[in-house]
Amino acid sequence: MAKIPSLLSVRPRSLSSKVFLLAAIVTFAITLYTFSSSYSFRISDWSSIFSQQRQHSPCPPEQWSSGRWVYSPTSDLVNLTRPEQALSLAGFEGCAADREYHWHLGTDSEEAWNRFPKVSSYKWLPSSQCDVRPLNKAAMVKDMVENGGWLLLGDSITEGHFFSLSCLLYPHVRATPNYTENPYFDRAWEQKLFLSPSSPIIPEITMPEGFSIENTPLVSFRRVDFLLNGTQLDTIYHSSAFSIEPTDLDSQDPGSQYTKAESVFGDEGFWSLSPSEYMPTFLDSPPDANYGTLVVSTAGHWTTGTLRAFRDEDAGEDAGYGIHNVLAFFKVAMRTWATEVQEAITEYRINGGKRPKQVVVRAYLPGHENCHNIFEPTETITPWANLWYNWPWIPDFNTAFQELLSSSEFPDIHYLPIERPGRLRPDSHAGGDCLHLISGAGVIEGWSHYIWHFVTRELKQKDLV
Numbered sequence: 001m002a003k004i005p006s007l008l009s010v011r012p013r014s015l016s017s018k019v020f021l022l023a024a025i026v027t028f029a030i031t032l033y034t035f036s037s038s039y040s041f042r043i044s045d046w047s048s049i050f051s052q053q054r055q056h057s058p059c060p061p062e063q064w065s066s067g068r069w070v071y072s073p074t075s076d077l078v079n080l081t082r083p084e085q086a087l088s089l090a091g092f093e094g095c096a097a098d099r100e101y102h103w104h105l106g107t108d109s110e111e112a113w114n115r116f117p118k119v120s121s122y123k124w125l126p127s128s129q130c131d132v133r134p135l136n137k138a139a140m141v142k143d144m145v146e147n148g149g150w151l152l153l154g155d156s157i158t159e160g161h162f163f164s165l166s167c168l169l170y171p172h173v174r175a176t177p178n179y180t181e182n183p184y185f186d187r188a189w190e191q192k193l194f195l196s197p198s199s200p201i202i203p204e205i206t207m208p209e210g211f212s213i214e215n216t217p218l219v220s221f222r223r224v225d226f227l228l229n230g231t232q233l234d235t236i237y238h239s240s241a242f243s244i245e246p247t248d249l250d251s252q253d254p255g256s257q258y259t260k261a262e263s264v265f266g267d268e269g270f271w272s273l274s275p276s277e278y279m280p281t282f283l284d285s286p287p288d289a290n291y292g293t294l295v296v297s298t299a300g301h302w303t304t305g306t307l308r309a310f311r312d313e314d315a316g317e318d319a320g321y322g323i324h325n326v327l328a329f330f331k332v333a334m335r336t337w338a339t340e341v342q343e344a345i346t347e348y349r350i351n352g353g354k355r356p357k358q359v360v361v362r363a364y365l366p367g368h369e370n371c372h373n374i375f376e377p378t379e380t381i382t383p384w385a386n387l388w389y390n391w392p393w394i395p396d397f398n399t400a401f402q403e404l405l406s407s408s409e410f411p412d413i414h415y416l417p418i419e420r421p422g423r424l425r426p427d428s429h430a431g432g433d434c435l436h437l438i439s440g441a442g443v444i445e446g447w448s449h450y451i452w453h454f455v456t457r458e459l460k461q462k463d464l465v
Contacts, residue, residue, distance in 0.1 A: 058458065059130035064450050065420040067126035069377040069442075073117065080116035083107035089120040090167070090440025096175035096193060097166035099185075104163045106438035109431045115375060119428060119438060122377055124421050124446045132457075135449045138201050141172045141218065143456055145195060145205050148292015148356055149218040150451075151282050155225045155271075155300050156436065157365065162191055162221035164439040165448055172199040173218060188271045193219040210286035217289065222278060223271040225301040227337045230265060232274055237264040237309065242332045244310075244325055264329070266308025270301055275337065279344040283357065292356045293455050294341075299364035299397040300435070302330050303390045323393050331400050338410050345412045358412050358459060360451055361405060363398045363419040365443075366391035367435035368426035381423045416454065421446050 075089055086105045087094060095101065102108040106115065126132060133139075144150065150165075152158050166175050173193040177185050195202070195213050202213070210216075226233060236242055238260060282291050304311040304321045310329065312322030320326075345357050368374070369385055384392045398419065405415040421443060422428070428441035437443050 058461065059126065059132050059453065060458065061416045061418050061450065061454070063127040063129050064132070064453075065126075065418050067124055067130075067421070068379070069122045069421070069424060070125050071121060072123040073121040075117055077117050080107070080113040086116060086120065086440060087167070089117045090445075092167040092170065092440060094170045095163065095167035095439070096170050096173050096196075097163045097191065098175070099159075099163070099179040099187075099191070103430055103432075104160060104439045106430055106441070112372070112431050115427065118375055119441050122425075122442055124442055132449070132453045135168075135445070135452075137169050137172060138204075140448075140452055141169055141195065141199070141201060142205050143452070144218045144292075145207065145211065145290070147456070149220075149290055150293045150295050151278070151291045152219065152221045152295045153224040153227065153273075153278060154295075154297040155223065156187065157300060158295075158297055159187065159191070159221055159223065160430075160437055160439065161295075161444050161447060162193075162219065164444040165219055166193055167439055168445060168448055169193065169218075172196055172201060188223045191221045192217040208286055208290060211290055212287035215287045220281075220291075222273060224273045224278070224296075225270045225298065225306075226272040226333070227275075227296060227298050228333055229272050229274040229277075230270075232336070233272075233333060234263050234265070236333050236336060237329065242329055245328055261309040264307050264309045266306065266311075268306045268308075270306055275340040275344065279341060283344065283348045283353065285355070290355075292358065293451070294357075294359040295362060295451060296359065297362040297364050299330075299390070299394050299401075302326050302397060317387050320387065320390065320393055323390055326390070327393065327396055327400060330397055331404065334401055334404055338404060338413055342410045342412060358414065358455060360454065361401060361413065361415045362447060362451070363402075363415070363417045364394055365419045365422040365437075366394040367433070368423075368429065369434065371426045371429040371434035372431075374426040376427055377424050378426065379424070381420070382426065414454070414459070416450065418447065418450050 074091060077085060077089065080086065080089075083102055083105070086107050090105075095105070097104075100108075106112060106119065152162050154161075166173060172195065174196045176192050176194070177189060179185055194215075194217055195205075197213050228236075244260070281289055282294050283289075284291075304323060304326060307326055307329065310322045310325040312319075312325070315322045341359060345359075348357060367388070368382070369388065390397075398417065402415045402417060404410075405413050422437070425437075425441065425443050426434075428437050428443050430436040430438050439445075
């Protein structure tokens with residue numbers, strides 16, 4: 001039988017024939033991919049396939065954050081006339097989650113529609129030292145199924161992150177619960193994203209053993225304001241591991257002695273859980289769970305209002321009414337948290353756990369003053385004119401958390417200082433306050449983009465070293 005030479009075995013003698021042959025190979029490959037795939041061809045989809053075959057230069061979080069916002073409109077739309085237009089301006093095909101739907105998208109009040117389309121027209125450009133593949137929802141979903149999904153823990157800012165992901169990954173995901181049908185569910189109810197059974201990329205995914213399209217979540221959110229529960233925080237407060245630092249007035253009176261309150265908390269409500277409650281879920285296996293990355297963020301509720309035992313009126317506004325003691329308490333509490341989490345992951349591996357498990361701590365983003373009168377990014381971080389809430393001190397909480405996690409004690413917990421892009425976007429806040437963010441403005445989507453890069457590229461490169 002005569003052998004048919006393959007394309008790669010042909011040896012053209014001229015440069016023009018080599019070029020022609022190369023073009024033929026590329027054309028054949030693109031055609032094969034286009035017609036064999038069950039979803040539409042996109043340049044970003046194609047480039048992500050090639051990117052998996054080549055080495056990437058590192059992009060640590062500091063390099064990601066040292067970039068700038070560039071004006072990059074995606075539409076010729078001049079004014080927002082219908083709320084659904086915000087989806088296309090953001091590049092979303094829809095959103096799977098429905099809790100406070102229009103508020104998350106910034107379209108709940110027609111008076112604020114003047115922010116569009118500009119608020120959705122900026123793109124974050126990281127440092128030129130970074131080699132980060134384009135944000136690709138099909139590839140993200142595939143990674144979440146094959147290598148583990150994300151468990152998000154935090155306050156209402158993290159809930160906004162969950163909502164953004166439900167838009168970013170749509171139509172490949174569906175969400176529960178349905179708040180439209182069940183509006184009585186409160187904000188503490190667990191929210192989940194599942195692989196949609198109608199997603200066209202399902203044939204391209206290698207399902208882990210036991211994975212259930214119907215029952216195994218890709219992303220979940222739990223409202224956990226402090227990462228530890230109230231009982232744990234009260235125990236730390238009363239323990240010898242934590243002591244109150246005297247104010248200047250106290251230090252001038254040797255006879256003064258601080259008496260600890262019965263509880264560290266006041267009357268303000270909060271939601272929180274213990275690692276003993278959420279770590280078993282994180283470490284569980286399909287079909288109940290398939291998480292690879294625990295994403296946490298905290299600082300917004302570490303105030304002298306919620307942690308009333310630290311309220312010191314004599315310290316005054318400039319000293320945050322005793323915020324320095326809240327920060328000292330935060331340091332002790334986060335060491336307790338990191339120790340419990342790391343020990344749980346270590347035990348998981350000792351007991352034979354093989355699936356990747358890592359924790360990322362996203363730096364907390366403070367709010368902006370006068371945000372609704374600003375309509376574009378800034379080039380530098382605006383200094384504080386007022387001392388609202390604990391916002392001016394949040395960088396101190398972030399620094400304390402980063403310093404703690406720089407220790408070799410916590411090899412599976414990684415701190416990501418990626419708050420700078422958000423600090424340059426005072427224009428990106430949702431209606432009603434200057435803390436929460438609009439999904440689709442690019443800030444929250446940037447968190448998802450970098451976390452995806454970090455867990456699928458940076459950590460894998462470290463494992464190869």
